[in-house]
Amino acid sequence: MNKALKANERELIKLARFFSKRAEQLAVDGELSEDQRQLTQACENLERQLLQHAANREAIMDKRARLEKLIEDNAQCPKCRKADMLKQQAVTTNEHGWKLNTYRCRRCNTSFTWNRPNNPWHMVQFLELYIKELEESLNVDMEPSLRQHTEAALPQLQDSLSRLRPVLQDSDEEVEALTEKEREMDKIIHQFKNYLLIEKIKLDTYQEE
Known part of the structure; x- marks a missing residue:
């Protein structure tokens, strides 16, 4: 059956x-x-x-x-900056209520929590906060190269957010x-x-x- x-x-x-x-x-x-x-x-x-x-x-x-x-971590070990020896260990929740993956680097024998959510629903909240922080950073003095990088990154992040939101809303x-x-x-x-x-x-x- x-x-x-x-x-x-x-x-x-x-x-x-x-x-x-x-x-x-x-x-x-x-x-x-x-x-x-x-x-x-x-x-x-x-x-x-x-x-x-x-x-x-x-x-x-x-x-x-x-x-x-949908979300791929692209995590890297904070010590060796490599990803090839990482093993996912568990899922934890941060102060925002977002679920994050924890890893162990078998090269460095160190464990860490990746700094981005592991699912698109929490990623939307992460992007909203990140975009807000970047926009606020433009109101203060910064290196011209950093300002240029920030101004270039914002439209890409906003585009990702605008495409992700309706997909998740439809699913919900x-x-x-x-x-x-x-x-x-x-x-x-x-x-x-x-x-x-x-x-x-x-x-x-x-x-x-």
Whole structure:
């Protein structure tokens, strides 16, 4: 069965297919009633709905997972200034609430926390703060070469920020809508499963008589 389905979705589909197969046999025997036909149709419609929902959920979460890996640290050891012997150790949170990767340099045998967030959501906040600090620095005296470098860097940073924000906003809205849809589907699954279980009990009781 589809691996994208959750446990309660798989369970309901199995139950729905039980009634669908039973209806097929009743149809062959010429004993399929209108109520049974309608129940079978409802089961088939619900299965299609569940499969479509699972596919949508998988697509949204796959996109989310790719976004979470969007940021590449390009970390360097603060001692040797090299990156080839770094090993990521853990994730920590700084005073801003941003998640940062910690590394160990196997060449220098030193551990450190990289100074940039490891995910795009916190990177937006980092860029906002960094741009603000650069803009404020232009209000004070500085070396002409440093001023030129800062003035050249600002548009690039602002462009990165303007391109990143809408992508993250779209993803956040998709996940929020998915969460609401999940609540709706869980309620439908619970209600329909209970209904089918009652119908199955009726059927088992009828067959035993």
